Amino acid sequence: MHWYGVTKRAAWTHIDDVRQDFPHADAAGIFTVFNVSGNKYRLVTVIKYRWQVVYVRNVLTHAEYGKGKWRES
DSSP states (O other): OHHHHHHHHOOOOSHHHHHHHOTTOEEETTEEEEEETTTTEEEEEEEEGGGTEEEEEEEEEHHHHHHOGGGOO
16 A cells, blocks of 8 residues: 555656655566565556556566566566
């Protein structure tokens, strides 16, 4: 809920803006990955800065994320 609340109010224009709110956010190609719930989960998103829209692609455990299958398809 914290991530959602911050993201809903954000006006990000670049990954550096995202990192001001979430210092551990990582750019991974076209995706932005957030560590959530005490680093137990990875929230994989696509951020369309121009339109101020965030699409959630996956919510994965740390182990699922590590396998890298989320990058496919």
